[in-house]
Amino acid sequence: MATLKLQVKSRSGRDLLPDGLLLPSDATVEDLKARFAELKPRYYTARQRFTLPPREGSRSGEALADGKRLVADYGLADGSVLFFKDLGPQIGYATVFFWEYFGPLMVYPLFYMLPQIFYFGIKAPEKSLVQSLALAYWSFHYVKRLLETFFVHKFSKATMPIFNLFKNCAYYWGFAAFVAYFINHPLYTAPPVKRAAAALATAMLCQFANFRCHVILANLRPAGSGRGYVIPRGFLFNLITCPNYTAEILGWICFSIATQTAAAAIFTLVGAAQMAQWAAAKHRRLIKTFDGREGRDKYPRRWVMLPPFF
Template identity: 75%
Template sequence: MAIKLVVKSRTGRDVLPDGILLPSNATVDELKARFAELKPRYYASRQRFTLPPRDGQRSGDLLVSGKKLSDYGLEDGSMLFFKDLGAQITYSTVFFWEYFGPLVVYPLFYFLPHLLYPGIKGHTSAERGTVQTLALGYWTFHYVKRLLETFYVHKFSHATMPVFNLFKNCAYYWGFAAFVAYFVNHPLFTSPPLAQAYWALAFSMACQFANFRCHIILANLRPAGTKGYVIPRGFLFDWITCPNYTAEILGWVGFTVATQTVAAAIFTLVGAAQMAQWALGKHARLRKTFDGLEGREKYPRRWIMLPPFF
């Protein structure tokens, strides 16, 4: 038995004037595959289908891959709304380029001061101070770690993102790499006490390993092929919803103390502000999902990101 669905844009325009014909037991993935056959420009990861909004809703429920159309009560003649998500690119590709950039940009200021600080003559990379060398080492370790995690640890809940994010993310990471590197590696850089730098960067390295441990826990939350949210537990997750962000931020706080530069402090604050937004969203989503009603588990009381303040 087959059903024909009406597909409209959010403005009410018919996307498929003749509708789309599918088996009555078809899944959302089959819907996307068939739509891509009829409209080759819109490959599956570019498609977003929602139900018509109910009273009081701004938009209808999202059709999730893996579910059957019948799970949403769709039958012959039912209507769906289609949105083009735009050209897509894989998460791993975006992460590679946004992390690869800082690995290239930052060392340029360390190794090529005669080119990047033309107003100051006679200064070479051989004259770099110990703190500047340690800062380069920490910076390099951090982004190499991020690259390795991208390909060997992280499990992405979505395969792709809009291609515009590649340029936006690269601008952020590459731009801040140049901004921080310019001041930390400046020939007129005033080094803080070595003991301060040693202890601060040792603390930062401990945060890096804590961050890595959090990522391993997150990667192992769900067996391959399963979906849905799971309450993270163990290590710092027993007290904090997003301890991976906590460790990341504190690591950059240590870097800021070690280099004693305003540029590093600004980079840390901007990153912390963005992570705070993500943490709020994740915390709210987990509390909503695990509300303790109808047999569902109740999400435990935890700090969101930075105890005891947040």
């Protein structure tokens, strides 16, 4: 079988393998990563990213995608140059999601059940029905997220930088304590029960809509199919690029109305701002990928996340 000898350089241009990297001519990107890991054991496959040399006028080259062949898909030849980037220590997506969601599920109830620990010198009255309903909704939301992590979501990448574990946990755990502190405070004044119940019932509908969106997204890429990007269709996807974010945000808006606290509103706004960035990036990617040229589908006109504003 014919072989392929590649030159691998760091982003600064330093040769990482002076003798080159030898592969079969039909090798895939996964074969490249596996062979590089054999030669450089420190860089296990999840830490690796290879890119082509940048084209004229570009600052960086195209990243090699798993599942593609080096010669047939990227036109590499004997002596071709690839650039390597160390992505740093990695951790599984599911592991990160578990810990970032498990935290709020544990932190919030502590303020509800053990007020004497957090509200020094203030006698805690009996919990109001609104506070109990808020705890029930919060717990349902994060139990749902945990179950989706293990039984619904299909991640396009297996790992992420390990720093994200600490960053994400700080965000979710910190906001859980922030929101719970004010909603469960002994001096908390609950809004009318009927209003809170109606708002939380609407929030539950948003959660089921969010779940339906996640199921649709998971079914776009069956396990082991190797399928790439597909235009999501059906349900709210016919109108919105990221309706899962839409339903998530509307659910937290309802939670903020139900609890009538600035802390919940701040949590909602910060989360919505982050989801807006993700949604905008996905919308741009889908428009670029499905441009209607050379037989490709054309991405339909849709709102990004929050019609009629965005």
